[in-house]
C-alpha cells in the first residue's frame with residue numbers, strides 16, 4: 001500500500017515522449033488518474049488508449065509550454081479535469097547538441113524555455129494547489145549533466161544542473177507545506193531524444209556503452225520504479241534529493257572485464 005497511487009492525481013508533461021509515456025503508464029497502473037501533456041496530440045491519444053485499455057484513468061491535455069501562462073493554464077486544466085493535483089512530473093525536455101561556438105541565441109532561449117523556465121513555473125503553480133490540499137509530490141527530471149560536464153551539451157547541461165539546484169530550494173521552501181520535491185536523473189536512455197543523436201551513431205553508442213558498467217542502454221521502464229517510489233507515501237520524508245538511475249555510469253568504471 002505504501003507505494004500505491006490509488007486515488008492520486010498526477011500531471012506528467014512530455015507524456016508523448018519515451019520517458020514521459022512510460023512514467024504515465026506506470027503511474028496509471030499504480031492507481032493514479034493521470035493528465036498527459038505534450039505537444040503531439042495524436043501520440044498522447046495513443047498513450048491514453050493504452051492506459052484506458054489497461055483499466056487506467058487519464059486525460060489528454062496537449063499544450064506547448066512556451067509561456068508562464070501556458071504552464072499556469074495546464075495546471076488549472078489538470079485540476080479542473082481530475083479534481084486535484086497530488087503529483088507533478090515536469091518531464092518535457094528538448095536538446096540541441098552543439099559545441100559552444102555554434103550555439104545561437106535561439107538555441108539558448110528555446111532550450112532554457114522548455115527545460116527550465118516551464119519547469120519552474122509549473123512547479124510554482126502546482127505548489128499553490130498542493131499546499132491548499134495539504135501536500136503533494138513534485139519529481140523534476142535531471143540528467144547526467146547534473147553531475148558531469150559533457151561536450152555539446154552546454155545549454156542543456158545548464159538547464160538540468162539548475163533544475164537539480166532549484167529542486168533543493170523548492171524542497172526547503174515547501175517542506176512545511178508537506179510538498180516533497182525530488183529530482184530523477186536518468187542515465188543514457190534509449191528514446192526519440194537519443195535515438196539519432198546517441199544510440200543511432202556507432203561512435204557515440206560505443207562511447208556510452210563502454211562507460212556504463214551495465215553495458216546496455218537504459219530503457220524508459222528502468223526509471224519507473226524509482227519515480228513511483230519518489231512520488232509515493234514511501235518517500236514522505238525524502239526531499240531535495242537527486243537520484244541517478246544510470247546503470248552505474250556515475251559510480252565508476254573498470255578495465256578488468258573488457
Ligand SMILES: NC(=O)c1ccc[n+]([C@@H]2O[C@H](COP(=O)([O-])OP(=O)(O)OC[C@H]3O[C@@H](n4cnc5c(N)ncnc54)[C@H](O)[C@@H]3O)[C@@H](O)[C@H]2O)c1
Pocket residue numbers: 013014015016017018019020037038039040063064065066091092093094114141142143144185186187188189190191192193194
Ligand atoms: N533520453 C535520455 O537519455 C534522457 C537522459 C536524461 C534526461 N532525459 C530527460 O528526460 C525527459 C524526457 O526525455 P525523452 O528522452 O523522453 O525525450 P522525448 O524526445 O522522447 O520526449 C520529449 C517530450 O517533451 C515534449 N515537449 C517538447 N517540447 C515541448 C514543449 N514546448 N511543450 C510541451 N512539451 C514539449 C514532447 O512533446 C515529448 O513528449 C527530458 O526532460 C530529457 O531531458 C532524457
